[in-house]
Amino acid sequence: MKYTEAYCDLAERCGTLPTATTATVGTTPEGWLDLTVDGVLRAGLFAVEGGLYGITDSETALPPCGDTPRRARVTVTMFPPDLTVNQDGSRVITNLQASITLDTPPINDCPGGLVFWAAVLTPTG
Numbered sequence: 001m002k003y004t005e006a007y008c009d010l011a012e013r014c015g016t017l018p019t020a021t022t023a024t025v026g027t028t029p030e031g032w033l034d035l036t037v038d039g040v041l042r043a044g045l046f047a048v049e050g051g052l053y054g055i056t057d058s059e060t061a062l063p064p065c066g067d068t069p070r071r072a073r074v075t076v077t078m079f080p081p082d083l084t085v086n087q088d089g090s091r092v093i094t095n096l097q098a099s100i101t102l103d104t105p106p107i108n109d110c111p112g113g114l115v116f117w118a119a120v121l122t123p124t125g
Helices: none
Strands: 001-006 023-029 034-039 041-044 047-049 051-058 074-078 082-086 092-095 096-104 113-121
Touching: 034 051, 041 074
Parallel strands: none
Antiparallel strands: 001 113, 023 034, 034 041, 041 051, 047 051, 051 074, 074 096, 082 092, 096 113
């Protein structure tokens, strides 16, 4: 994953791109799609108008405020910018793009805020 910051109103994150560079799109035991970014989030993915959408709360996306874990609501929308349709009708996706939003309420002495990034996900396997 490669990130570009699109907006930031969360002082501690502004200008700092996420360090997680690997995302895995997989399935749950029930057969639903999900997205895992190790150490950051795991969210179910839902098909919405040609894209995939996920939302979850994470206590690992932000460092704690003192000794108190910080909850962040993380939303992800993934979509294929490049789609090739082969002669047999099969479709090939060469990469995915995503918008990722992190929103956190104020807690103790730590202010709340919002930051979102554009991301490019390139398949590796």
